[in-house]
Amino acid sequence: MKRTIMAGLAIVVVAGIGAALYINGSTRADDIADNQLQASDSTPPDPAQVRQGAYIAVQGDCAACHTAPGGKAFAGGYGLQTPFGVINSTNITPDRQTGIGNWTERDFFRAVRHGKRKDGQLLYPAMPYNAYVQMSDSDLHDLWAYMRSLAPVSQAPAANTLGFPYDIRLAMLGWNLLFFKNAAYVPVPEQSAQWNRGRYLVDGAGHCAACHTPKNALGGDTGAYLQGAALLGGHAPEITNDAHLGLGNWSAEQVRQYLKTGSNDTAVAAGAMGEAVEHSTQYLNDTDLADIALYLKSLPGSGTQAPAGLAANAPVMQRGARVYETNCMACHNVRGEGIGGMVPAFADNSGMRTPGGANLISAVLKGGRAAATDSNITAAGMPSFAWKLNDTDIAAVLTYVRNSWGNAAPAVAPAQVAKARTALKADTPISGL
Ligand code: HEC
Ligand code: HEC
Ligand code: HEC
CATH class of the missing domain: 1.10.760 (Cytochrome Bc1 Complex; Chain D, domain 2)
Incomplete structure (x- = not known):
C-alpha cells in the first residue's frame, strides 16, 4: 500500500511540473483533421476511405478492446484488468449520447494519438495511444471515415474501478510526461522501405x-x-x-x-x-x-545466455518424464515435436524457456485454446490438469520439457505452481489419484 501511495504522489508531483509543457506543446499535429463535421452527421464518408479504414482498424485491433464479450462491435464495455484496477473501454460508435457521435475528426485524432478526450480529460494508457501516436495522418483520416460509417449503438460506458490515486485522470499528465513520446513515426533512412x-x-x-x-x-x-x-x-x-x-x-x-x-x-x-x-x-x-x-x-534482443540445463538422470527430470509419458505425450508427441498447426512442439521452442515459466504453469493449470483463424479453423484445446496433477508433478513435468529436446531453462518450483493455483483460482487435485 505504501508503495502505491508513494508512486501515486510521485505521479502527481511530476504532473504539476509537466502540465504546462504537455498542454501547450502536444496536439498541433492533429490540426490536420477536420474540426467541423461530426461523426454522426449525415454526409457519407468516401467508400474507398472506409474500406482502407477498416483495414487500419484491424491493424490497431480496435474492436478487440472496444467490444464486450457477446456485445455489439465497438460499443465498449470490455473490462481491461490492469495492476491498478479495471478500466472499461468506451463506446466508439457514432451514437450522440453514449458514443462519439458529436466528436469531430480532430477530437478523434486527439484521443487516438494523444490520449485526450473531447472534454479535455486524459485517457488512461490502457488505450494504447502511446503506440498509436506513430500512426500517420492518412491512416487516421481513413480510420475516421470507417468509424463514421459504423451504425450507432446506444450503450453507456461502465464505471472504472481504479483505486486512488489512479482514479484521478490528471495523474496521467505525469504518466504522459514520463512515458509518452509525442512523436510521429520517423523512418530510418539506412533501412529498407520494408523494414x-x-x-x-x-x-x-x-x-x-x-x-x-x-x-x-x-x-x-x-x-x-x-x-x-x-x-x-x-x-x-x-x-x-x-x-x-x-x-x-x-x-x-x-x-x-x-x-x-x-x-x-x-x-x-x-x-x-x-x-x-x-x-x-x-x-x-x-x-x-x-x-x-x-x-x-532484425532486432538483436536481450542476448540471454542459455543456462547449463538439467541432466536427464536428475530425479526431478525422471519424475517429469513419467508424468509426461502418461499425460502429455499423446498430444505433444514422443520427442516433444507436437502436431504441426495444432499442438505446440516443446522441442527447441524458445517459448518453453521463458524466465519464470508463468505462461506454462497457467497452460497446465487452466488449459487453453489455440487461435481459430480462417486458414486454420480447428482451434485445438489444451485440457486443464489442475484436478489431476499436484504441484510437484506439474513442476516436474514443466522442468522436464524446459530441459529436454534442445531446451535449457531454470527449473519450475512446486511453490510457484502452488501460488499460481491460488492466483488463477484453479482446481485442487482430486485426492487418491
Ligand atoms: C488494449 C485495448 C484498447 C485498444 C486496442 C484500443 N482501445 Fe480505445 N480505449 C481503450 C480504453 C480502455 C479506453 C478508455 C480509457 C479511459 O477511460 O481513460 C479507450 C478509449 C478510446 C477513445 C476515447 C473515447 C471516449 O469516449 O472518451 C477512443 C476514441 C478510442 N479509444 C478509439 C480507439 C481506436 C480507434 C482504436 C484502434 C486504433 C482503439 N481505441 C484501440 C482501450 C483500447
Ligand atoms: C494483448 C497482448 C499481446 C499483444 C498486443 C501482442 N502479443 Fe504477441 N504474444 C502475446 C502472448 C501472451 C504470447 C504467448 C502466446 C502463447 O504462449 O501461446 C505472444 C506470442 C507471440 C509470438 C510467438 C513467440 C514465441 O516464441 O512463441 C509472436 C511472434 C508474437 N507474439 C508477435 C506479436 C506481434 C508482431 C504483435 C504486434 C502486431 C504482438 N505479438 C502483439 C501477447 C501479445
Ligand atoms: C489433448 C491434447 C493435449 C494434451 C493431452 C496436452 N496438451 Fe498441452 N497443449 C495442447 C494444445 C492444443 C495446446 C495449444 C493451445 C494452448 O496453448 O492453450 C497446448 C499448449 C500447451 C502449453 C502452452 C505452450 C505455449 O506455447 O505457451 C503447455 C506448457 C502445455 N501444453 C503443456 C502440456 C503438458 C505439461 C501436458 C501434460 C501434463 C499437456 N500439455 C497435455 C494439447 C494438449
Whole structure:
C-alpha cells in the first residue's frame, strides 16, 4: 500500500511540473483533421476511405478492446484488468449520447494519438495511444471515415474501478510526461522501405510493445524493447531475434505463418496472442506480415545466455518424464515435436524457456485454446490438469520439457505452481489419484 501511495504522489508531483509543457506543446499535429463535421452527421464518408479504414482498424485491433464479450462491435464495455484496477473501454460508435457521435475528426485524432478526450480529460494508457501516436495522418483520416460509417449503438460506458490515486485522470499528465513520446513515426533512412513499414506497424497500430515490452512499476515501457514481459497470469515472450528466448531459430516465413494462421510447425498462439491473431494479425496482408517478420528478425534482443540445463538422470527430470509419458505425450508427441498447426512442439521452442515459466504453469493449470483463424479453423484445446496433477508433478513435468529436446531453462518450483493455483483460482487435485 505504501508503495502505491508513494508512486501515486510521485505521479502527481511530476504532473504539476509537466502540465504546462504537455498542454501547450502536444496536439498541433492533429490540426490536420477536420474540426467541423461530426461523426454522426449525415454526409457519407468516401467508400474507398472506409474500406482502407477498416483495414487500419484491424491493424490497431480496435474492436478487440472496444467490444464486450457477446456485445455489439465497438460499443465498449470490455473490462481491461490492469495492476491498478479495471478500466472499461468506451463506446466508439457514432451514437450522440453514449458514443462519439458529436466528436469531430480532430477530437478523434486527439484521443487516438494523444490520449485526450473531447472534454479535455486524459485517457488512461490502457488505450494504447502511446503506440498509436506513430500512426500517420492518412491512416487516421481513413480510420475516421470507417468509424463514421459504423451504425450507432446506444450503450453507456461502465464505471472504472481504479483505486486512488489512479482514479484521478490528471495523474496521467505525469504518466504522459514520463512515458509518452509525442512523436510521429520517423523512418530510418539506412533501412529498407520494408523494414520501415514493419517497424511502423509493430510500434504504431500493432502496439506489440504493449504486451511484449516489460513495464516498470508505473506501467511505463522499460528499455528492454520487445524482450518479453509478464502479463496478468501469463507471459508474452521475447519477439526479437534473440537465439535463446526470442525468434532466433524461426525463419521470417515461420513468423509470417504464425501471425497469419495462429501456428507454425513449432508454436501455437493461445491466450492473449490467440486473440491478437484472431482479431488482428490474421487479416493483415502478406506483404505487411512479411515486413513485420523482417523487422522483428532484425532486432538483436536481450542476448540471454542459455543456462547449463538439467541432466536427464536428475530425479526431478525422471519424475517429469513419467508424468509426461502418461499425460502429455499423446498430444505433444514422443520427442516433444507436437502436431504441426495444432499442438505446440516443446522441442527447441524458445517459448518453453521463458524466465519464470508463468505462461506454462497457467497452460497446465487452466488449459487453453489455440487461435481459430480462417486458414486454420480447428482451434485445438489444451485440457486443464489442475484436478489431476499436484504441484510437484506439474513442476516436474514443466522442468522436464524446459530441459529436454534442445531446451535449457531454470527449473519450475512446486511453490510457484502452488501460488499460481491460488492466483488463477484453479482446481485442487482430486485426492487418491
Ligand atoms: C488494449 C485495448 C484498447 C485498444 C486496442 C484500443 N482501445 Fe480505445 N480505449 C481503450 C480504453 C480502455 C479506453 C478508455 C480509457 C479511459 O477511460 O481513460 C479507450 C478509449 C478510446 C477513445 C476515447 C473515447 C471516449 O469516449 O472518451 C477512443 C476514441 C478510442 N479509444 C478509439 C480507439 C481506436 C480507434 C482504436 C484502434 C486504433 C482503439 N481505441 C484501440 C482501450 C483500447
Ligand atoms: C494483448 C497482448 C499481446 C499483444 C498486443 C501482442 N502479443 Fe504477441 N504474444 C502475446 C502472448 C501472451 C504470447 C504467448 C502466446 C502463447 O504462449 O501461446 C505472444 C506470442 C507471440 C509470438 C510467438 C513467440 C514465441 O516464441 O512463441 C509472436 C511472434 C508474437 N507474439 C508477435 C506479436 C506481434 C508482431 C504483435 C504486434 C502486431 C504482438 N505479438 C502483439 C501477447 C501479445
Ligand atoms: C489433448 C491434447 C493435449 C494434451 C493431452 C496436452 N496438451 Fe498441452 N497443449 C495442447 C494444445 C492444443 C495446446 C495449444 C493451445 C494452448 O496453448 O492453450 C497446448 C499448449 C500447451 C502449453 C502452452 C505452450 C505455449 O506455447 O505457451 C503447455 C506448457 C502445455 N501444453 C503443456 C502440456 C503438458 C505439461 C501436458 C501434460 C501434463 C499437456 N500439455 C497435455 C494439447 C494438449
